[in-house]
Amino acid sequence: MLYREALNKALDEVMEIDDTVVTLGEDVGLYGGAFRVTEGLVEKYGEKRVIDTPIAELSIVGNAVGMAIGGLRPVAEIMTGNFSLLAFDQIINHMAKLHYMSNGKITLPMVVRFPQGVSKQLAAQHSESYEQMLSSVPGLKVLSVNDINYAYHAFKYAILSNDPFVFIEHELLYNKKGEVNFAQQLDPFKARIVKEGENITIISYLKMVDDVMQSVSAIESALNCSCEVIDLCSLNPIDYDTLAISIKKTSRAIMVEEDHKTGGFGSQVIAWVAEEMFYTLDAPPLRLGGTDTPIAYNRTLELASIPTPDSIAQDIIAWGKKNDV
Amino acid sequence: MLYREALNKALDEVMEIDDTVVTLGEDVGLYGGAFRVTEGLVEKYGEKRVIDTPIAELSIVGNAVGMAIGGLRPVAEIMTGNFSLLAFDQIINHMAKLHYMSNGKITLPMVVRFPQGVSKQLAAQHSESYEQMLSSVPGLKVLSVNDINYAYHAFKYAILSNDPFVFIEHELLYNKKGEVNFAQQLDPFKARIVKEGENITIISYLKMVDDVMQSVSAIESALNCSCEVIDLCSLNPIDYDTLAISIKKTSRAIMVEEDHKTGGFGSQVIAWVAEEMFYTLDAPPLRLGGTDTPIAYNRTLELASIPTPDSIAQDIIAWGKKNDV
Amino acid sequence: MNKLLAEEMYYLMTLGRKFEYAAKENYMKGNVSGFLHLDIGQEALSVGAIKAFEKGDVFATYREHVMAIARGLEPKAVMAELFGKVNGVSGGKGGSMHLFEPSRFFYGGDAIVGGHIPNAVGCAYARNLQGSEDGVMVIFGDGATNGGAFFESLNIAATHKLPLLFLCENNEYAIGTNIKYTAPFREQAKKAEPYMMTLSVDGMKAEAVYETIKEAQKLIEDGHGPVFVEAFTCRFEGHSVSDSNSYRSTQEMKHCKAKDPLVHFKKELLERWMCSDKELEKIEKKAQTMVDEAVVFAENSEEPNAAALFEHVFTEEV
Amino acid sequence: MNKLLAEEMYYLMTLGRKFEYAAKENYMKGNVSGFLHLDIGQEALSVGAIKAFEKGDVFATYREHVMAIARGLEPKAVMAELFGKVNGVSGGKGGSMHLFEPSRFFYGGDAIVGGHIPNAVGCAYARNLQGSEDGVMVIFGDGATNGGAFFESLNIAATHKLPLLFLCENNEYAIGTNIKYTAPFREQAKKAEPYMMTLSVDGMKAEAVYETIKEAQKLIEDGHGPVFVEAFTCRFEGHSVSDSNSYRSTQEMKHCKAKDPLVHFKKELLERWMCSDKELEKIEKKAQTMVDEAVVFAENSEEPNAAALFEHVFTEEV
Ligand SMILES: Cc1ncc(C[n+]2csc(CCOP(=O)(O)OP(=O)(O)O)c2C)c(N)n1
Numbered sequence A, B: 001m002l003y004r005e006a007l008n009k010a011l012d013e014v015m016e017i018d019d020t021v022v023t024l025g026e027d028v029g030l031y032g033g034a035f036r037v038t039e040g041l042v043e044k045y046g047e048k049r050v051i052d053t054p055i056a057e058l059s060i061v062g063n064a065v066g067m068a069i070g071g072l073r074p075v076a077e078i079m080t081g082n083f084s085l086l087a088f089d090q091i092i093n094h095m096a097k098l099h100y101m102s103n104g105k106i107t108l109p110m111v112v113r114f115p116q117g118v119s120k121q122l123a124a125q126h127s128e129s130y131e132q133m134l135s136s137v138p139g140l141k142v143l144s145v146n147d148i149n150y151a152y153h154a155f156k157y158a159i160l161s162n163d164p165f166v167f168i169e170h171e172l173l174y175n176k177k178g179e180v181n182f183a184q185q186l187d188p189f190k191a192r193i194v195k196e197g198e199n200i201t202i203i204s205y206l207k208m209v210d211d212v213m214q215s216v217s218a219i220e221s222a223l224n225c226s227c228e229v230i231d232l233c234s235l236n237p238i239d240y241d242t243l244a245i246s247i248k249k250t251s252r253a254i255m256v257e258e259d260h261k262t263g264g265f266g267s268q269v270i271a272w273v274a275e276e277m278f279y280t281l282d283a284p285p286l287r288l289g290g291t292d293t294p295i296a297y298n299r300t301l302e303l304a305s306i307p308t309p310d311s312i313a314q315d316i317i318a319w320g321k322k323n324d325v
Numbered sequence C, D: 001m002n003k004l005l006a007e008e009m010y011y012l013m014t015l016g017r018k019f020e021y022a023a024k025e026n027y028m029k030g031n032v033s034g035f036l037h038l039d040i041g042q043e044a045l046s047v048g049a050i051k052a053f054e055k056g057d058v059f060a061t062y063r064e065h066v067m068a069i070a071r072g073l074e075p076k077a078v079m080a081e082l083f084g085k086v087n088g089v090s091g092g093k094g095g096s097m098h099l100f101e102p103s104r105f106f107y108g109g110d111a112i113v114g115g116h117i118p119n120a121v122g123c124a125y126a127r128n129l130q131g132s133e134d135g136v137m138v139i140f141g142d143g144a145t146n147g148g149a150f151f152e153s154l155n156i157a158a159t160h161k162l163p164l165l166f167l168c169e170n171n172e173y174a175i176g177t178n179i180k181y182t183a184p185f186r187e188q189a190k191k192a193e194p195y196m197m198t199l200s201v202d203g204m205k206a207e208a209v210y211e212t213i214k215e216a217q218k219l220i221e222d223g224h225g226p227v228f229v230e231a232f233t234c235r236f237e238g239h240s241v242s243d244s245n246s247y248r249s250t251q252e253m254k255h256c257k258a259k260d261p262l263v264h265f266k267k268e269l270l271e272r273w274m275c276s277d278k279e280l281e282k283i284e285k286k287a288q289t290m291v292d293e294a295v296v297f298a299e300n301s302e303e304p305n306a307a308a309l310f311e312h313v314f315t316e317e318v
């Protein structure tokens, strides 16, 4: 099953059992979604529940908030992360706050989902990552999904939850293949240990988990060590318990993310490591992220601006040599 | 001179010498600005250069971008930080990127300024802080100003620069009194050492600098130590050099900010400290920030959700005792 | 409109006016804080519209005390909210600008100008899907009609023929800026004309407002899709209690106050519905008692406890 | 329109068409990547509008190659940009969607639907303040007319009577979604009617487009404030090269292609301007040569060097 098919299946199953679930967004109907996540749904559930919206992101989220107030469970798709900026007022001032401001009287069972990140030469207005902004907003639960099995279960969970979720995907993961264990009971807020190891904890999420995994054997042989790789899965809340257990074991923590390094999501993780795990650390923590430059169209520049399996291996090996790993 | 008068004077002087400078925003004209920063300017420069805009934040910034393309130097006011979310697409997708995407052909000499933060019981949709989001955007220079002298010089610098600036103010600073040294040559990107000290480096910015200063004597007597207090002034770029010198001296770093702690701006600073100053540190770094809750209207809850001089002193003293300061 | 309803509306308008003055007084005393936007001068509009739109959902702005009360929210729970107390409609967390009562289908209280309009559109979509007969009414100021959220909503509501009543309270000001600086014409209904039927009404006359909203509601029920109603009105006070109102001349204010909706409606009651002075006095007294009780209730209500800070961030903590 | 201009426009339309096919071919070969939005079928509109709006600033979308070339940007510099090369108009950093040439007052190339419209408004404001006679033209699709940025711009441009020409290319599709799902009517000019004069034109006819834009420009020069022009058109290809266009039936595509603007304009040239086949052949050849040279130029141009990544983030580094 492809990643996008897992999401499609999750949504389809929930729409089947609960007819308050609707999905809305640009081209989600007949067209099947820009990345085909909603394929086949309009044929099955009709235009009233699979809603092709105008290009009006503020309204996509704002309407979803109102639908939730009115008793529906909307799943709003924004075509690409960069366009979500147009909806930031609705996401942050409304979706995240109405439950609190109303002292719990209003509940917003809803999901806003979008793909983000560097795909292939889509240039600066189509390639950014906004998890650092959204995961810092109190009142939003933010999931960001590398694994297909996890994607299926976590997405379903988010749709059926009574809290507002932001579900962040990556353009380059949609065609990833994998298995879904439909019977599994999965806690979507629990980090996933992708690979166990003894000497370095490498923390990542979304697409970068795959890049990290590709770099691991080079790192392990160069530093003669073993790496534990953790996929955060949930960005808000963060599963600090799993991180703490791992770092206690390894005494070393590295964060790898695709976003511009300055102020990236990983700074929260590493700041937490520094505050809470300081006496456990045998080496300074390391953060790998993108350069602080808008994303360029040219492929060489584009790739030079984000971590790649090669650059990850190189940077971690250099860090390891410098810090006696 | 009041803080808001210093800003007013800076803008007035620049408008006087350069008639490409215009200012736009809601109520900036006849009304003189919600916080009176633009008072008297429409009378002096007319409605064409002091532009009362509709309540349309996306356009306020979007028009400013176009004015800059057209050869003006716009200073756009957004009434309150929370409303800036409506303009995030223009700030991040346009203002920050056009220079880069055009390979330098388009330049955007412009400033977007707004006040933010917890004032007094303005509730969740009028009290937030967004410097962590905006200072992580490549292509924007972000200043956030505690000091009146600094405010005057830095604001002037920003207006006259050819780069796009976000200039973040705080609602509770506008009536702060102080002196401006008009003759001074001030580097707006240099952090300001507010108070020298030997044992702890406390880093802050904007209003929190004042709260930190109020807490310092309690901390110093309780821990029998001396604190160095640094006002960052510029949030992007960050003056890491000044921080490094201080932390090398004190071996301890604390970050105090008003924003919700999770993912707050300070996480970037502390992550940098952990990565770059690890071997210098004698104690885990500490971050103090607001709770991860939307801002409540009730005054007690509101104050409980952000650092105050008392809570800062308490938290730092507790940290100091625990870590043998 | 029959006499009973007219009296009820007069009661609500009087209650609203007195409530607002009491709120202002308590702001001056320091019991109420933050932004306090008074509806004084606009009561005919708030009460007329809410009473006419009996069923269905209502989305309002930050200037919503009177609407909330007309909708049936208890004045004491509204006042306690202004005081930031735990018995306030939003538990003291929302304050003046954020009054919510889903059990009365009232989601007043958005402080982002125009931000609640897309929410109302979404709710109307839900009602449509659910096959409900009752539509949604969304109330906003003239200042909101220049923002993208409003325009997107016109388009979407018209495209889906949603049961949505757009009610624009045109008081010609957005804080201190007159509408002539920010829109090309005074009548904001023009903006809705390409999309839907529009009606306009003198917002200082309670009965006219009531009838116009009823007419709009009927159009919606008859399947005409969304309807836009513009009501011209005038606020007597500054934008909020902290605004000195210095941008409006004495002349302009005099002209404005000459149209006092309470004075006008009282005259109607006396002349057209043959109410006696005594009857009206009784109503006014009842309103005063209600407000006095509300203030006492708010004063005596508790502060939220410290734990409240962390409650209701989510429905379930992880 | 005289023969000389007609021939020039035919040249530009032919050049545009051939350029787009060459771009597509090079996309298939892997020389061009990212999103590549072709203008094939819409050349009469792009060329007619740009040639008519000779002076003044132009803001366009991501579907802007042909406009850029008509504006005088060198085809080889545009092709090199598509190749991501250092001699591209944006140094290889922008790509197909981000072509900028301030020296030709061309700021085409915004990839946020509707995002450039407020920028054009601001530029028109600047031109007004500077007392310039030349206005600004902003070009956008039918899909952009549902977004808040567009609406806010109508209001602001009308309020300030800005010298701004709104040009809507209505091809009835936003990616794969037909306009009937997202707007209550097909004619988007209706949305502008409350604010400004509107004109509409068959966008498949180069001369009609040219004349209509000239007329609009005249209205703006005469101080009528902003003008809205809607041109109905049809794109022959998918939304971008990676879109299979499966949502449009063979029937619909046949109908659409029957209106080929090149075929139509060629016929006009032969019949009305008495051009000879030979003259037109010469023009077509010249266009082909230009495109061939552009491809060779792009192929031979260098990649940007590694340092380019960090250049032009700011005008001055701190
Ligand atoms: C998006 C946004 N921008 C600005 C503000 C600040 N503000 C609050 S009320 C107001 C004026 C609104 O005027 P109008 O819509 O006419 O309503 P009225 O106050 O007249 O009832 C403004 C600008 C805000 N709350 N939200």
Ligand SMILES: Cc1ncc(C[n+]2csc(CCOP(=O)(O)OP(=O)(O)O)c2C)c(N)n1
Pocket: A026, A055, A057, A079, A083, A086, D063, D111, D112, D113, D114, D140, D141, D142, D143, D144, D145, D169, D171, D173, D174, D175, D239
């Ligand atoms: C704000 C935003 N939302 C969504 C998109 C994705 N997108 C790119 S083009 C497009 C369709 C635009 O249609 P239209 O405006 O009619 O222009 P056309 O492609 O037909 O020329 C969409 C939805 C985008 N680029 N920007």
Ligand SMILES: [Mg+2]
Pocket: C141, C142, C143, C169, C170, C171, C172, C173, C174, C175
């Ligand atoms: Mg108003």
Ligand SMILES: [Mg+2]
Pocket: D141, D142, D143, D169, D170, D171, D172, D173, D174, D175
């Ligand atoms: Mg289109």
